[in-house]
Amino acid sequence: MSSSIPLHNAVRRRNLDQVQELVMSGADLGARDGKGQTPLMCAIASDCRLAADFIAKKMTFQDLNVVDNDGYNVFHMMAFFDCRWSQMMQDISDVCPTLFRQKDRAGQRPINIASVRSRYVYRILEQFEREQQKKQQQQYTTGIAENEEHPCNITITVVGHKGVGKSCFVRQLKKENIPEGGPGSTDTADVFVNYVGYNPNTGFRQQLNDDGEVETGRQRLKRLIDQHRKEQNIAVKPSADTSDRLPGQKEGSASPPTPPTVDASVLPARNKTDKEEVQQETVPQEQRRKQVSTSENTIQKKIPMEQKKVIQAVMRTKLDCDGAEEVKGYVTIYDFGGEKVFYNTHHCFMSSNMVFVLVFDVAMCLDPSRAEDGYERIEFWLRSIATYAIDRAAHGKGCPPIILVGSHLDLLSRNKEEQNRLFTSVLEKLYKKPELREIIETHVQEMFPIADLNDSTKHADVYQRVWTKIIEIAPLQSQWMKPVPARWVALEYELVRLKNSGMAMLTYAKLLGINKKLAVPLVEDDIREFLWKLKFFGSFLCFDLHSKRPFIILQPQWIINAFKSIITDPRFITELTIKQKLEWTAYEKSGVLPVTFIRQLWGRHEEFRFLEKAKYLYIALETLGLLSKPLSVDAEVNYFIVPSILQNADPKIICPVLDDPDTVKTVTLCLKFDNPFIPQAVWDKMIAACIHRFQRLEEPDLDGSKFIQRGFACLSVDCLWNMIINCCKDSMKVTMFKKDTDHSVPTGTGINLLNILKFLLQRILELNHQSHLGYRFYLHNDFRFAADDKMAKVEDLQQVQRLQCYGSNESRWIDRNDLYIWFINQNQKTQRTHMRQVDLTKALPDRKLSFKEIGRVSKYIGSTYQTFFAELDCPVALVEQEMEEHRHLSFRSRIAKIFVHYLRTKADTGFLAIADAMSRHRMDPSMLMDILDSNRNVMFIDETLPAEWLKKCLSGDDVLIIADHVDIKSYFNLFLELGVTPKTVDEFDVNYRNKKIRAKITALLEAFIKETNPRPTVNAILLAMQECDMDTQSLTAALKPA
CATH class of the missing domain: 3.30.310.200 (TATA-Binding Protein)
Incomplete structure (x- = not known):
């Protein structure tokens, strides 16, 4: 203190020479006097600008962060004493940008003090804060757009036969108390997503609370931005000899506010048009990365307020200085139920990007009456995990890694050495099988005999060794440290925020909306790649990825709960009515699961709101192959087949x-x-x-x-x-x-x-x-x-x-x-024998089909569609994509969709090729004659309807009536028959994707009536509906005047 007080005194006496001498001799610039003030604060209070300017340029981040006894920092002082030293404030903020936001003991920020004490300083601080926000947004967008992360997450998947102690083991890892009698069996699976944050370099671990995943997500983004700033060396360093004093200006005189410096890269070269702004979203990603730097106006225009708040929160996030306790990765834990009926569900979640822990019952393996079953279970899981071995990982070890845990040793002996011997004897028997020995030598990284798995008070040191080993072998996971773009991390952060808000599922349309509002949005191809990668990490589940409308399950446990409501061991099904018990028994015997029964089972869990998302749950279950709805051309199938049952x-x-x-x-x-x-x-x-x-x-x-x-x-x-x-x-x-x-x-x-x-x-x-x-x-x-x-x-x-x-x-x-x-005979030139009738060949036109004719022929294809389109050399992937994409449509309309897509790429496919494909699969090609316009009725036949009424032109007043009678599953074919192009229908599908389908049909009808010249008649709409097997009688009754 004594060495610092002279500097305070020299400042108060305005003795600049002594101030310079004391500073150069090493005086402590962060030292506080009796009021808690530093020498710089004294200079501000004494209005000694030259001394303040000299001292400020020598102070470190820590020195500038010192506050006085009232909690005032340097900016509080400058606001209080009306110090209009704008350049000094700029220099200080460059070194310590957080001073603007610090509050004193009364909860006041510097700008709050300035609003009362100095309007001039208030404007300076206000301007600085705006510029700082813009600068932070620039740093954020640049850092996110031009950087990548190397994730080091761990997914621990605990597997094994029922009753071996998997759930006890998981609780021990989580340091949770195990109740007397154990935690009970696991129904299907329990998943703890990003339950632990950890540091792979130091072994530090911490359980994340409800907001922990969001907080560590901010830390991930902040690290990426700081890393980019460091690599690009963009930190602004104030010059040591820069003076804020104008030529001839005396100390203490006021100077006008100097505009803060702005990075030249963010200055607009010219104004962009709205069209250019839109086009920026569609340029290739490698080009977009070069276009991240935008003007101030663009930043304000493109970044919504909610996203600005995210950026502000990220940029204010503090990171651990030495990094020892810095969370760099997450740990997710899957606890799989042991009953066989769960294995198909487990298969959906397993991957090579996991650390597997196989728990087995040593006592069972050594009991002659149960040994065979015990060893079979170990063998099953070892072989099953080995099917995910995609390559040889680092150091010659296998991916994925496995840890073996032997349980129930306390039932065999209380002697630790004897327990180890018995555990080893089981392993030796496994080694006798050459296939198992290879799996163990390749994949198994460690083996732990653990007695008293159900006792929370024992073996803490063993579980610590397990954790250490898990972290050590985590690099053997297939996706370890594989780079992902930082912009993916930013989008994932938004998903975490939504999950924490309670949302269980996210549609693709909503995902696109979220992405559009990001500071650095992804192009759509990048989004789909992001979803495929996300599927590998286990923290979120993605479904329907081959269609244009995938969706994300934000809470994996939610969908697991839906699965286990209908595919589970009977002992987990409780509180069923007598009738429901009989239905469950019938389901177990047949594997047939009626839709009505599914809805009853899901309806028992109102808190999960499964019925509201039933459409998506069906898609997920079918995509995973857990359920299958049999093919039907005409009637809607009201049941599923469960193959595992x-x-x-x-x-x-x-x-x-x-x-x-x-x-x-x-x-x-x-x-x-x-x-x-x-x-x-x-x-x-x-x-x-x-x-x-x-x-x-x-x-x-x-x-x-x-x-x-x-x-x-x-x-x-x-x-x-x-x-x-x-x-x-x-x-x-x-x-x-x-x-x-x-x-x-x-x-x-x-x-x-x-x-x-x-x-x-x-x-x-x-x-x-x-x-x-x-x-x-x-x-x-x-x-x-x-x-x-x-x-x-x-x-x-x-x-x-x-x-x-x-x-x-x-x-x-x-x-x-x-x-x-x-198989194709490669040595023989393929010559297809035309199987169509000669007379038919002469009658059919040698041309491609019109869109109307595509809609008509689609009703003749039926259940043979797979081989029919294969005969036309239509890719299987195209057929599958269209069938999945349009599962909400009728079977006939889905076939029409395939035709439309296929004929865009195979424009030369015409009537003759289609007739030949039909003949080869025993369909009657003569029906093609009925789809030609030349062979169609031009008047709707109904003797009760006057011809003049049928010729009546449709008006806007008729739209709602017609729309109400259109089969919503067949609207696509209806509009093809009316002459509307598929492209037009597709545009309405996109524009009305978030609205009810009846509203879309209404809009299509309005456009059709308005844009068709001459205006369509009642006859036209009735003929089209008749072709699409819709109810023309009720429409006629509704349209006719009373």
Whole structure:
């Protein structure tokens, strides 16, 4: 203190030479006198500008942050004493920009003091604050647009058989008390998203409270901005010899406010037009990154107030100085239920971007009566996790990493050494299987024997070692530290805020709206890439990603709760009525889940509001393959099939059909994975995909429901051919058959079907993070599986003329020609035989279809649409996208949508090609004659309606009446029939995407009536509705005058 007081005294005496001498000799510029004031504060109070200016330029951030006994900082003092030293204030704010916002003991900011004491200083501070906000917005937008983050998040997934102690283990990790008797079994799964924040460098961990994820999200953004500023060296450093005094100006005299300095990069070169502003949203991302710097006017115009508040909060966020306790990553914990019925649901959430903890019961493995089951469960989970091994990670170890935890050791012995010995004996037995030994050596990173898992007071040191090991092996996760754009982090932060507000689900339209308001919005392609990446991290769930309207589940536990309301172990279903119990029993036996029953089950949980989001839940469940709605062309199907609940397959059920003398079979195709273990969930989802796209086989005097069983289905491919799909372990067999007097099997019969099945399987693998799994094709003589199956490898058949194979009851030679039933013969030029009738060929026009004709032909395609479009060389992906995108429309309208999209790219496809495709799949191509305008009725036929009334022109008064009678699922076909182009309908779809469909139909009708010349008549609307199978009688009654 004594060394600093002289400096205070020198300032008060205005002795500038002594002030300079004391400062240069190292006087403490942050020292406080009796009033708590620093030398700079004394200079301000004494109106000693030269001394203040000299001292201020030497002070550090810490010195400037000192406050006096009243809580005043430097700016409080300058406001109180009316010090109009604008350049000094600018210099100080450059070093310590937070001074503007600091409050004194009375809760007053400097600008509040200035509003009372100095209007002049108030204007300076007000201007500085505005400029600081603009500068912060500039720093934020630049830092977000031109930077990337390397996430180091961890997802701990705890798996194992029921009753092994998984939930106890999770509670121990979370340091939660375990009640006497244990926490109880887990129903399906419990997920704790971003439950812990941690630092991978120091091992620091902290449980995040309700606002913790939002706060750490701000910290993530602030780190990115600070990192960018550091890399670009954009920090403004005040010059040491700059003076605020004008030439000839005396000390203490007032100077006019000097405008704050502005970075030249933010000055507008010229004014932008509104058109240019819009175009900026659509330029490629690599170009947009160069266009981030914008003018002040643009910043104010483009950034909404809510986003400005976010920027302000981020820029004010303080980071840990030494970084030791700085949260850099999140830890999410999945606790999976152990019952088998949950495995298909688990399959939807598992990925290579996880640290798996496999808990198993050591006592069970050493109990002779239960040992076999105990070891089988360990083997199942080890093999299942290994299917996610996409590559070899760092240091030769495998991805994903696994930790083994042995439980129930306290039931075997209280001696720790004996417990370790028993635990080791189980591991040694696992090692005896070569396949398991390879998995353990590759993926298992550590093994922990833990007794008394259900006792919260024991083994704290062990759980600390578990945490340490988890953090150590986390880099073996597949997405560890892989860069993501900082703008994705900003969008993710908005999702976290929405989640914390209680929102469970976010539609794509709302996501686009949120993105549009961001300081650095993403282009739409970037948004979709962001969603795919987000799906991998486990904190949010994304569905319907192949359509144009994906959606996000912000709270994974919410949708898990919806799943477990309908797919769970019976012991978790309580409080059902007697009738509901009977329905549940019927559902368990058949695997058929009526929509009405689903709504009852979801309606029991009003707090989750499942029924309000039922449409999206159905899409999620179907996308994941947990439910499947059977294909129907005409009537709406009012039930789902749950593949995992179906009865075990009995392939003999189809034998009576195959034994019929008129039944003709193809050689059986077998798809066999390279990995000998494939989860049953893959095949359940494959069956779900097939029964959603192909109709169930119907045979006289046989129960068709028996043709769909677990891993087994008999389905119709087209009007002639059927198929058997039989899945078991690592293989899927496909056999086509028909009943026909023609016993030939044409070359290429199965090619289109195989392409469809390959697409469906690849999509299932892709959605479940297993697309890296490879497979090979074989041919066989039996659709069933037998232990001694010998199959002919396709590659071998390409080298030799024939190979012998045998199955469950016979042997057969497979000929090379059998190969070309399923595969293209590359050595033979493909020549399609035209199957259409010669007379029909002459009658049909050799041109492409009009939009009206597309709408008309769509009603003739029916359930054979998959192979029909494949015959036209229409990509399977296009068919799938249109069917998913427009699931809200009628089947016929969805087919029309496919046609419209396909014919845009295949403009040369006309009537003749369509007739040929119909013929090949036993559809009647002569029906094409009925769709030609030249063969259509031009007057609506109803003897009760006067011709003059039918010729009456429609007016605006008729719109609401007509709209009320339009089938909302068939409106697309109606407007095609009225001559409206698909492009116009699509534009209305976009403009009315957030409004009720009836409002869209009304708007379309208004535009149609107004823009059609001559004005359309009652006759035109009735003919169009009749073509689309709508109720013309009720419309007629409504339109006719009383």
